[in-house]
Every structure is written in structure tokens, then in C-alpha cells.
Amino acid sequence: MGQLEPLRFTKMHGLGNDYLFIDIRDMEEVPDDVWKDYAIKMSDRHFGVGSDGIILIAPSKVAPVRMRIFNADGSESEMCGNGLRAMTKWLYDRGEFDPGQAIETGAGLLYPEVLKTEEGRASVIRVNMGVPRLTRHEIGMLGQGESTCIDEPLDLDETMLHITCVSMGNPHVIIFGPLWDEQTMARLGQKIEHHPMFPHRTNVHSVEVVDSHHLRMRHWERGAGLTLACGTGVSAAIVAAVLTERVERHATISVPGGTLEASWDEGTGVVYLTGTAQEICQGVFELR
Numbered sequence: 001m002g003q004l005e006p007l008r009f010t011k012m013h014g015l016g017n018d019y020l021f022i023d024i025r026d027m028e029e030v031p032d033d034v035w036k037d038y039a040i041k042m043s044d045r046h047f048g049v050g051s052d053g054i055i056l057i058a059p060s061k062v063a064p065v066r067m068r069i070f071n072a073d074g075s076e077s078e079m080c081g082n083g084l085r086a087m088t089k090w091l092y093d094r095g096e097f098d099p100g101q102a103i104e105t106g107a108g109l110l111y112p113e114v115l116k117t118e119e120g121r122a123s124v125i126r127v128n129m130g131v132p133r134l135t136r137h138e139i140g141m142l143g144q145g146e147s148t149c150i151d152e153p154l155d156l157d158e159t160m161l162h163i164t165c166v167s168m169g170n171p172h173v174i175i176f177g178p179l180w181d182e183q184t185m186a187r188l189g190q191k192i193e194h195h196p197m198f199p200h201r202t203n204v205h206s207v208e209v210v211d212s213h214h215l216r217m218r219h220w221e222r223g224a225g226l227t228l229a230c231g232t233g234v235s236a237a238i239v240a241a242v243l244t245e246r247v248e249r250h251a252t253i254s255v256p257g258g259t260l261e262a263s264w265d266e267g268t269g270v271v272y273l274t275g276t277a278q279e280i281c282q283g284v285f286e287l288r
């Protein structure tokens, strides 16, 4: 790891979903296993810096820049909604974000937009999260590949749940009902994350309908556990709630770390996610 250090990082968050951003555009290429190791060590909340994962600001052949995300357990994910807003802010605040530009992600090219600034810095960002994917094959679930999973039973031994599954590039399971408390979210979230139905594991969300324009959610993230917000999860939730006729196409979504606005456009099929992003601090990491 010696050649990478000292490793500069910026800690940022979207509603408390926090990541350590590392600009690797001018670095020599290093094997993914090295990033996996850094993700585990840096993310540790007691023996590291503390975060839900690390995000690499990487070079791209198809866009001005690419986002790669490694969860706190070192696994790589395709996408991160809160991370994408935070990365847009990182670029904007450093004069490196052009209106209309794309950011390459594992879910394809995505288009963020800075809606509001404060003292020249980005504060509210809207992201075109792309079109949700609904077949089992696209979600990475077992079963009939071309079929969807909408309000279907999942037997968890101790309890029978009804799940709706959506991919926003990464997989999400949505369970509607009264909002689970933290303990239940952790216990059932972990079980569903590792359920054999999901060979690549999955993110899990408890979702309560407040009214036809308002949802409340709690998250168990694949590779990170309980988090204060999950942008792709919120995007998946509005899709699942519209598909099951629980909300209109635009909703406010309350999560433990704050509030996001989500909408699912009828014409284009695109999901839009709007919310804040903040920079916490900058630092230098050296493994001891």
C-alpha cells in the first residue's frame, strides 16, 4: 500500500450517509483488492476514520469523470445516490463541474444538476437516477429471469414478508408496512441481505406510507448495515410505491438523516432524486 500514501481524502455526506472521497485521477492504477482493504480500514468507526464506505473519483473514457463506490465491508457496488450528489458537490465546489455533464457509474452515465448554491458552493443537487430495472434477471435475483417481484411473499422462517424488488443499478428489497424500529431493521435486514434468493446480496428497506405524497423509510445497506439515508433505496421505494398504487409519482421521503424529494417521470421512466450534500472535513490517511 506504500505507494498510495499519504492518501488524501474528503469526508462528505448526504443526510448522514457518509463517504470518504479519494481523487485517484492522477494516481497510478492499483488493484481493486487494495481499495477493498482501504475501504474496510478507513471506514471503521473505531479504528479508522469512520464512514459507510469510500468513493473513488476516477478517470473515465466516456464521461469527464467516473464514480466507484466500495462499501464499509470492502464490497464494490454499482451505484450510490447520496454519494453521487456529494461527488457532484465536490466537483462543483472545486470548479470542475460543467452544467449538463455526465458522471460514469456502474449503473451507466448519470446526470446531476446543481439546483441551489450557498456562497458559491453547491447545496441542493438533483440527480437523474436513470430508469429502474424490474426483472429478476436485472435485479440479480433467483427465479424466472424475465418476471418481476412485486408484493410477493418471502419466507424468513420466523416471519412471512411481502417484498417488492427494484434495481437502480444496485439491488433493493422494499417492505411496506409500519416502519420497523432499528433493532428489527438490523435483524431482518441482515437476514434478507444474505437470503439465498439474492446471490449478490441486497439492500433492504422498511417503508411506511404516511400519505399519497409522503413515505417514511429505514435502511439496511448491503455491505454497510444500518445507514441514515440511502439514495438508490429512496429511488427504488418511490418506484415500488407507485407500482403498488401507494403514492403519486412525486413524494417527500423521510429517512433517519433527513428528507429527500423523489419523483418517477411517467413519460421517460426516469427517477429524479433531490437533496442536499455536505463536506465535513479533509484529511490524510496513513495506515499504522
Ligand SMILES: N[C@@H](CCC[C@H](N)C(=O)O)C(=O)O
Pocket: 017, 069, 071, 076, 077, 078, 079, 080, 081, 082, 083, 170, 171, 203, 221, 222, 223, 224, 227, 229, 230, 231, 232, 233
Ligand atoms: N448509500 C447508497 C448505496 C450504497 C451502495 C449499497 N450499499 C450497495 O451495496 O448497493 C445510496 O445512497 O444509494
